[in-house]
Amino acid sequence: MLTPVVDDDGTPFWEYAARGELRVQACAEPGCGELRFPPRPCCPHCHSFAAEWRRMSGRGRIWSYVIPHPPLLPDYAAQAPYNVIVVELAEAPRIRLVGNLVAGPDARLDSVARERIRIGARVQVVFPREPKELEEGAVRPPRWTLERS
């Protein structure tokens, strides 16, 4: 599987994710505080370079989704057809994250029947439990499970 090729601005997101925390970059300028994603060096609203990483509830709704079929890279082809979703966050609907809808934190990318995937469905973030140790460079890409209604 591809691991993220992280840039300077994105590094904190992946470090928090490795600890099981979903955080989004926000402007730290008093009186602004706008969330922004993807992360970038300065705030497009007030141009401040001061930033903080705000913890999100991890709840959201599916904004859109696709089901890729081969030809794909081998690790992905092995799970195809799988889903990729875009989630709009509950507390900030215009912050959207690309992810996968899965049956559980360590389940395959095709572990949710496609009939159950629909735009607007409520989802909750989960982080893979593997690898168990918080090794240097461990990557835990956030994934999403359907909220029980």
Place this chain on the structure above:
Amino acid sequence: MAGTRTAGLKDATAIVGIGQTAFAKRLPESEKALACRAVLAALDDAGISPAEVDALASYTMEETDEVELAKAVGFGDLSFFSKVGFGGGGSCATVAHLAAAVATGQATVGVAWRSRKRGSGPRPWRNTAVQLPTPAQWTRPFGLLRPVDEIAMLTRRYLYEYGATRDHLFNVALACRNRANQNPAAIMYERPLTREMYMTSRWISEPLCLFDNCLETDGALACVVVSAERARDCRRRPVYVHSAAQGLPAQHHGMVNYWNDDPLTGPAWTAARHLWKHADLTPEDVDVAQIYDAFTSLVPLSLEGYGFCGRGEGGAFTEGGALEIGGRLPLNTGGGGLSEAYVHGFNLVTEGVRQLRGTSTAQVPDAATCLVTAGEGVPTSALLLRN
């Protein structure tokens, strides 16, 4: 240009030569050789010697560089050379840059070209080591690997928000295929498409199927731009660059445009505002259009963006044969990227020229105005051509 006009672009320059190689899944020659052939063919069409060329424009993804091309085909001293980024978003901008250079006296004879072996060469998305665009860390690990996956995400949302259907996307694929069936140079010349074939074809990335995707083609094309004054002495009927625009909207994110307030309005809207502002014409005046079609769903988005219909109406616009010859807006009359050849949209520029010369294989009677667009969904560009 003499006179009191300030350095405006409107009708100041014209395309006077077009050239191309054959299109095929696999051509034996190198990209460099194909580039040379297309450029020489375009200059021959214009009746202008390569020694007179002093300006070049192409795409940043073009791998035959100016030095290689200039020394091979024998250009004169070059005083202007420019490359435009963002893949197929740069097609029309290459002509726009030459038009600006010629109109402002930076150069006198400009050549734009694109040569690509996408049919037999590697697929860029297969490269796992190089992830040039910054957003890749937010998309590729999750299996959004190919351009088709990225655009399928916006397409699904588009269908959901506006009630557009796969039949609307089929209308786009069919119009392009029908025109290709009239064009002996098109890869799909002898391959008709039916609704049954479309609806039962394999998925590539749901909701996009095989026929929603452009071809994978080897081939090269070029065109020649000179001043309007010079154009009158060339051997072909001049096709004037009436208006030209690039577009990179505020807070735009490329093909993964998921992170702004309104992801379903893209670069087309930005380019269109500038294009129409500087034109004497409106969308109602357009006789024929060449709309960038790497994926069928880019067409309804572009129809909205360039003002042929309102927001969310791009799907319905395609109904009733609107995109066919005789319809409200005949488009991609050579077959487009979907059915003629996919060479980053440069064949849409050359087909626009043919329509206004009256020499298309699917000629729109008395066509006098043609809109040509570059890729929607990436920083884009557009040309309004007239004869």
